[in-house]
Amino acid sequence: MRLENKIAIITGAASGMGEAMAYTFAEQGAKIVATDIQTEKLNVLVATIKAKGGEIIGIKHDVSYRKEWFENVIPETLSAFEKIDILINNAGISISHQFEEQNEDIWAKAYHINMNSVMLGMQAVLPHMKSKGGSIVNISSIAALTGMAGPGVYTATKGGVSAITRAAAVDFGAFGIRVNAINPGYILTPMSEPHLSNQQYKDYLFGVIPLKAYGLAQDIANAALFLASDESRYITGINLPVDGGTTIM
């Protein structure tokens, strides 16, 4: 098992990539702390993993609030499992407003959920990883790596996630804490499906995705498993595109 005896906090675990990571990590022996604002879906995840013999707790958690990280997520994790080895900062929202429609309120919301949350999560786990090391994986986007029409604020927040990943990797390296980012391309999840299933858009995208297919949440979970595990012990500070080759076009 690739994550035996590892304790992993996964945010946004009720849906899409976070859900796939929770199942994958549990199958590989990790004990899971699954957090999300969607409690009903979170409860289903927790019950399903427990039924399969896995160890998991679910925590209602809005990633944009410092208090919830420090007063709920960390104490509940330590009380259940005594340590923290892995943090996956995955929760995020997409912004559908076109650039000219975006205002300060939309920017503030995207900033708090997509970017500030990553800083809060890393700050919260740091004291508990410093003495023994750990692995942090931040879910960014190919929007951080390429020009992308439309969602300027989304692009800005993901650019911030990719940049803070590099900075934190430098800061935390001496403690044996690795910090990496994954940059998903066009991945079918509840967030993206309504958009990606549009036939015209699909025809256009398959023209710019070398592998001529959308990715699946499991593709991101597989990459996160590698970066979370000791197999990637000498890798830190990278932004790993998982995008069917989109960013090389």
Ligand SMILES: NC(=O)c1ccc[n+]([C@@H]2O[C@H](COP(=O)([O-])OP(=O)(O)OC[C@H]3O[C@@H](n4cnc5c(N)ncnc54)[C@H](O)[C@@H]3O)[C@@H](O)[C@H]2O)c1
């Ligand atoms: N789907 C894609 O094509 C794609 C591409 C690039 C990046 N991403 C990123 O991948 C990550 C996962 O997205 P997904 O596609 O699985 O989407 P999803 O909507 O299926 O899952 C996101 C989860 O985050 C949770 N969430 C939203 N706001 C939250 C908050 N304030 N606090 C806690 N949880 C919150 C949602 O409840 C949901 O369960 C996001 O950061 C997203 O920006 C997705």
